[in-house]
Amino acid sequence: MKLYQDLSLVTDSAYNLASIINDGKYDNILYYEFHEKVEATKIINCLEGLESFTARSINYYKIFNSYGIVDEFPAIIHIAVKLADEWFIASDCGSNYYLGYGPSGILKLREACAKKNVMGIVSECDFDKWLTYKFGKGKKYSENLNNNKDLIQFQKLIKSLQHLTAEMQRKPSEYQNLQEENLRDKMLTPLNVVFKGRINAEAKNNKGKTDILLRTKDGLNEYIFELKVWGGIRTLKKAIDQLQGYLSWHNKYSGIVMFCYNSDFTSVLNKSEQFLKDNYSFEKRGKLIENEFRFRLVHPTDRSKTIELHLIFINLKTTK
DSSP: OOOOEEOTTOTTHHHHHHHHHHHTOOSSEEEEEEEEEOOGGGSTTHHHHHHHHHHHHGGGGGGBTTTTSTTSSOEEEEEEEEETTEEEEEEEEEESSOOSHHHHHHHHHHHHHHHTTOEEEEEOSOHHHHHHHHHOTTOSSOGGGGGGHHHHHHHHHHHHHHHHHHHHHHOGGGGTTOOHHHHHHHHHHHHHHHTTTOEESSEEETTEEESEEEEOTTSSOEEEEEEEEOOSHHHHHHHHHHHHHHOOTTOOEEEEEEEEOOSOHHHHHHHHHHHHHHHSEEEOGGGSOTTEEEEEEEETTEEEEEEEEEEEEEEOOOOO
C-alpha cells in the first residue's frame, strides 16, 4: 500500500521541499506539478502576473519533460514530490499568475530541481483523480489529516483572498469611494473562478445574510466572511457580532476582510491586535502575514465549541 504525506496545511511546504532537494541527500527524486487552469479574464492582472512568473522561471524550464509548453496558461499549481521511496504532496501550493509567497515557493522548487538535475513533470490532469489513481481510493489524507479536510479548504480560501487582496493593495486608486457591497462584487468573480461557482454573496445563513459564503465541495459545510470598511474598533466588534449571528453549529471556520483607507495603517493593526488580545483567544501575529490575525470565538449556541476566525486587513490608502 502506497502512502504519502500531505503538506497542504504547511504554509512553507514548497520552501521546505526545495531545501531538502538542495541538501543533496536524495538521489531518486521526481517532481510533479499539476496545473489547474483558471480564467484569466476574471482575475485582476492575471496575464501580467503570468508574464512576470514565466520571466522568473525561464532558467528552470529545462527540468520539465514538456519543456516549451509549461506555463502557457494561468493556473493554480498542485505539487507532488518523490524523495527516494517517500511521497509528499501539497494541494494548491501556489500559482503561476501571481508573485506572492506561494508562487515564490514554486519557483524555489523549480530552482532546486534545476540545480540538482531533477526531472520535472507537468500535467493538466485532475490532481485529486491522480492521487486516487496513484495511491488508491480513500487514501487521499493521512490519518492525522482525515479530520482536517474542512481546514484544507478554508486555507485554500485564505490563500485566494491573500492573492486577491494583495493585487487590490497594488492598485488602491481603483477602489476609492466604494461601499462594502461594491468591494464585495469586485471580489466575487475571481473567487468564483477558483472555487468553480461555489461562492455566494448575500447568502442566507442562520440569522442573516452573509457577505461571502463558500460551500465545501461536499456541500455539508460553509465558510462565511464579512467585509467591512474600517471605522475604528467599533467596526471590528460589529463584524464579529454579526458573524456570531450567522454561524450555525457545524461551522468551524469564518473570517473578516477589513478595508482600510486610513493614513496610519500600522496604528490600525496595533489597535486591532490589542483588542483581540484583550477579548479573545488570540494567535501571535508572528505566525501570519503582517496584516492578518487569527483568533477564536466561543460558539454563540454552544460554549463547549469554538470558531476559528481569520482577519485580513487591506490598506487602500492612496498617496497624494
